[in-house]
Amino acid sequence: MSKVKTFGFDTLSLHAGQQPDPATGARATPIYQTASYVFKSPDHAASLFNVERAGHVYSRITNPTTAVLEERIAALEGGVGAIATASGQAACHLAIATLLGAGDHIVSSRAIYGGTHNLLDYTLPRFGIQTTFVDPRDPDAFAAAIQPNTKLLFGETLGNPGLDVLNIPAVSDVAHAHGLPLLIDSTFTTPYLCQPFSLGADLVFHSATKFLSGHGVIIGGLVVDSGAFDWAGSGKFPTLTEPYEGFHNMNFVEEFGPAAFISRARKEGARDFGACMSPTTAFQVLQGMETLPLRMQRHISNTRAIVEFLANHKAVEWVTYPERPDHPDHELAQKLLPKGCGAVFSFGIKGGRDAGQRFISRVELLSHLANVGDAKSLVIHPASTTHHRMDAAALEAAGISEGLIRLSIGLEDADDLTEDLDRALRASQKG
């Protein structure tokens, strides 16, 4: 029996979505830094506006450079299409706003990025969308929180800050049994480590700011549609199954079939919310994605070395990383994340908040800042920065101890990193 030979992940990371530029022959993706595009005739203009011909009208909605990036992430995730956005937060908002409106409800993992938590817990309720937060390790809790007005289940491949591994197959089973889609934030893992669609997820978004671009120079996001969810069968999504007056009564499921969600997201959300990615940013993300497989391999090998080093350091109380046998999700991680559990993790320093501050002040190679997924290694002490207003009890409620240090391991020589960490850890104990 023939098996179809398709291009591999590394090849797609370099090529997907791009052909040599037809106008100039440029091998690299050109930066089409233009707001708009000249129509060939009045009829050509009408045919673009009426979705009769493929092409570009205005860069808020589509752009040739950005389109290459969108195709590339769709190829790497195994989806039907994608939309690049101004940030990861914009990607998250676009996914939600395409499906939900006032009166609707989300069931979300409670171990999520703080920015997403702010959106779900504080901001979206102002627009009539409520969220119930549940334990990501308990698929039954997702099921129990579903209400008649629930429209979406949400979680991250690796939760924050404990690196809870979301059981995507189990949670997607819960979602699909209720006629609901599962949205996944896959920022920490990238498609190199985890392809959520192959595990049952329906929609994915990324902060492209992190590992996808990989160099800490842009802000961007991507939302990807698997094309697999049965919107018509669910019966819960009139934005996709009923005529949309805002686009000449377009019926997205009837006209675009598997591409219904991503088509509505572009024709409404990209058009009306306007949180688009700039072509120059898209180019920079593409440059990063060309080396995604190589970088992720190094991120993982360095992370494993640092985890091992810290686990044996006398100034360290604990290390949380799902590849370690003492992590609660160790078995699940081996199954769902066999290539690695990312390069962001936390450890606890002996001596609490004061020791944490001394440690931070003594690192010299690692950079103290609020970001992850850079080629350079990064460090932050939440109790003295992002969560500095919280006392010990409030921190504990948020799952953060006073001595918690978060690392994002980069691509440096591993022994240079351990040397820097060792020096700072020793200094931290001399209070």
Add this chain to the structure above:
Amino acid sequence: MELNTSFGDLFAYTGARDHKKDQPAVVFIHGTGMDHTVWVLPSRYFARHGFNVMSIDLPGHGKSSGASSETIDEMADAVIESMHAAGISNAAIVGHSMGSLVALSAAARYPDRARSLALIGTTAPMGVHPDMMASAQKNDHDVIDMITYWGYSKSAQLGGNENPGMWMAGSTLRLLEKAKENVIHCDLKACENYATGLEHAKLVRCPTLFILGDRDIMTPMRAAQKMVDAMSDARVCPLTKTGHSLMMERPDALLDALITIV
């Protein structure tokens, strides 16, 4: 539009516009395991330009009920009956791959119903790779992979979609995965068993346009020449660097070609 026929309640997409009396008509017929969504762009174009458009979901496909037809001629009968149900006496008939055989059969056997004919990615006879047939019979995923990836030129398998932000291979995979059980096998058998293609080609009386991809490995361009030669009023529009999935790989060039025949 929903059409009540002896083959079941069949669905036809109209290009998002209602039919009007006395407008010329164009009928689109999809390929194996697919449905009307492969024709959305040209359907919307011709609907805006004064045509009554019918992009038919063949019986058992897409939104149409009924059992999948077992022969090309039976599918052509379903198309003709659908046209009748929609009040369309004749039309430009456009078909892709299996749909091109259906269009050919319809134009040959019901010559008064075909104003013109466009055959896209076609050849007759249309042999089917034995591995495709075996996989389709088992309803496993290999046949979906074969139709998808063999359907695109190697270059298009890397993307570069004219339709911004859409991954062509992913879209085709998902569409075929939605096909009901046994539909793909039934379609492939119908293609393989259609032995009267060249005879039908000789019976066609209307102008015919062949739109062929020069990198099509499913229905190679040279294989269509016997059909072209058999017709009295046929011409060929070759699309370069293009595989079998012409609507996805070259939507604009395909539309430009269709405008010359519809």
